[in-house]
Amino acid sequence: MATKAQIVRAVDAHLAVATAAGKARHKRGDVALSVAYEPHLRRLRVELASGVTVIVPVSKVQGLANAKPAVVRAVELAGKGYGLYWPDLDLDVSVPDLVAGCFGNKAWMAALARQAGRKTSGAKAAAARKNGAKGGRPRKAPRLDAPTAALA
Numbered sequence: 001m002a003t004k005a006q007i008v009r010a011v012d013a014h015l016a017v018a019t020a021a022g023k024a025r026h027k028r029g030d031v032a033l034s035v036a037y038e039p040h041l042r043r044l045r046v047e048l049a050s051g052v053t054v055i056v057p058v059s060k061v062q063g064l065a066n067a068k069p070a071v072v073r074a075v076e077l078a079g080k081g082y083g084l085y086w087p088d089l090d091l092d093v094s095v096p097d098l099v100a101g102c103f104g105n106k107a108w109m110a111a112l113a114r115q116a117g118r119k120t121s122g123a124k125a126a127a128a129r130k131n132g133a134k135g136g137r138p139r140k141a142p143r144l145d146a147p148t149a150a151l152a
Helices: 004-028 067-072 096-101 106-117 121-135
Strands: 031-040 043-048 053-057 074-077 083-086 091-093
Touching: 031 067, 031 074, 043 096, 053 096, 074 091, 091 096
Parallel strands: none
Antiparallel strands: 031 043, 043 053, 074 083, 083 091
16 A cells, blocks of 8 residues: 555656646647637537647537537637537547547558657666667577578
8 A cells, every 4th residue: 555655756756747748749739729610511620739720520529429519519628728628518529639530541640659659668768778688689580481592
């Protein structure tokens, strides 16, 4: 069982990391500055801090497909632009996830994978040190079933 002091230290450490991640997200422009519902086209217009405007059909947002226009129109920005919130539905949608869902092609996913590959952790560092102590990544063994050039 963790002591109160241990819990406070853990929360403080996680809070600092989360705060830094939020600042980085704001710097990249992955957050919404405004959101508006366009009832005549049944779509949402989301203005991002990066200058990008994302327009999404309401039918593509999980939980909004059958919502009445008055309910959809009541959308609010939440979490300093990190999310969209519909109070009548108690529905939250993450802006970065919404954007990723719109632009989830191979190029977008490759960019996300590159970003994820840059993440560091204590476990990742320990594994790298352990591997390095053994001489690094082992060489691949030649495949016995690989085709060979025909002898002339």
